[in-house]
Amino acid sequence: MSRLVRFLAFALALATTGCAGTVEHWIVSTRVHQGRIALERGSLHEAELAYRLALRVDPKDPLARAGFSKASIAIADVDYRHSNFEDALATLNAAAKYDPGSVRLQGLRAAIEQAKLKREIVISNYPTYRAAGKDIRKAYAALQDSNKLILKAIERFDYTYDTSDLTSAIEQSYELQLDVAKNTNRLIAYRQLVESGVPQSQQGQSAVSGASASLLPLP
Secondary structure (H helix, E strand, C coil): CCHHHHHHHHHHHHHHCCCHHHHHHHHHHHHHHHHHHHHHHCCHHHHHHHHHHHHHHCCCCHHHHHHHHHHHHHHHHHHHHCCCHHHHHHHHHHHHCCCCCCHHHHHHHHHHHHHHHHHHHHHHHCCCHHHHHHHHHHHHHHHHHHHHHHHHHHHHHHHHCCHHHHHHHHHHHHHHHHHHHHHHHHHHHHHHHHHHCCCHHHCCCCCCCCCCCCCCCCC
């Protein structure tokens, strides 16, 4: 007999003996427990589902309400950090029904609303900002590779005792300094374009360039 069949038989038996309230309490408690475990594992969506199912049975349960709010806020924060503002706000609106006084919820909502306004300004000033920013991040990531080469050359000297390894590290260090300066200038130009806008003559072009555990089957 499957778990679901056993549960339904158990629930029916309790219901026919006037113990429906006990069944509801058990369902809510089980869902809340699932939600807490899922949160501890970092499974935010699984936790949100468990608490939401508990609230369907008992919308007033304080643990289910608090857990749903906590999971939802965490999900909204992840969406916020990925610029999924609309999804984040929808999640917060759902959580607000059960935790309207949450200071954290209100603070996150305010931050998202402010970010949305700033994004509109950035887009109007510099429509291709996203591609330019991605290029700059790649350029800075490349600096880490250069730094690793310098470290390897210095470490190599520790067992070769060949000063040519130190010379190589010095040369690569000079190149790294030049790359850092170049990237800094690109970053300054990027900030200026984001704040002030792209000149009309550069519209349509990139203005910043450079070298190139599963939920139980409860009802």
